[in-house]
């Protein structure tokens with residue numbers, strides 16, 4: 145049964161993989177849903193199943209988030225819906241392109257979906273969440289935010305998601321709005337095929353199912369985690385990493401160049 149207290153969750157990229165699992169789990173928790181992706185036929189099929197299984201309301205927005213007009217249409221729909229309590233910015237695409245040979249349009253589409261749409265959709269719902277002082281934004285990044293060996297374009301988009309979300313956490317501090325960044329590693333979805341690679345080439349012991357990934361990320365959200373890395377065995381690693389990074393940042397600030405540049 146739809147639980148009016150839960151409100152409505154907007155899930156982008158719900159037509160497959162991680163987004164489809166989020167839709168299923170959130171429906172199970174009693175959220176009504178707004179599902180967004182290009183393949184509206186798949187969204188309709190999922191919506192029908194979830195309405196039947198959970199008795200919730202589901203609406204579907206077929207939209208290409210790399211298209212300015214479509215993106216604004218989604219922004220308009222979700223910014224004016226006062227029932228929205230959760231946004232899962234999950235839609236994304238990857239690829240191991242290197243700059244010299246990447247198709248410029250493919251690179252631009254990746255940046256538009258992974259970065260621009262995530263930013264604009266966050267901007268669309270945040271004022272409403274803050275004014276109602278409740279709800280959450282979940283941004284799906286990637287462990288490749290911290291590794292550039294598969295090319296800088298995808299990694300760069302996900303590093304943006306991490307930094308953007310971290311700053312957003314600071315922005316909502318002191319309110320009842322939660323912000324979480326999720327860092328999937330290799331996850332078995334269509335993502336790999338879409339990116340032109342094969343998950344069979346990845347050591348299978350590091351491949352997670354989308355079900356495990358989403359279930360862990362939702363436990364992290366319920367625990368109030370700001371930074372959820374489902375494969376990270378020791379959560380102290382998050383603070384250790386952030387501490388080292390903060391220390392490095394401090395060491396980059398001085399009024400004069402270092403001695404090695406002035407000898």
Ligand code: NAP
Pocket residue numbers: 156157158159160161162163180181182183184207208209210234235236237238257284285286287327328329330331332333334335336338
């Ligand atoms: P997936 O199965 O390929 O799902 C990607 C989703 O994004 C699909 O629903 C797709 O829907 C949607 N999407 C892609 N381009 C879009 C566009 N232009 N407009 C609207 N929607 C678009 O891949 P996934 O693994 O579930 O990926 C979900 C998120 O996890 C992504 O942000 C990805 O970067 C991240 N991630 C995945 C892995 C992994 O190993 N799978 C690892 C780290 C991070 P349509 O095609 O119907 O539009």
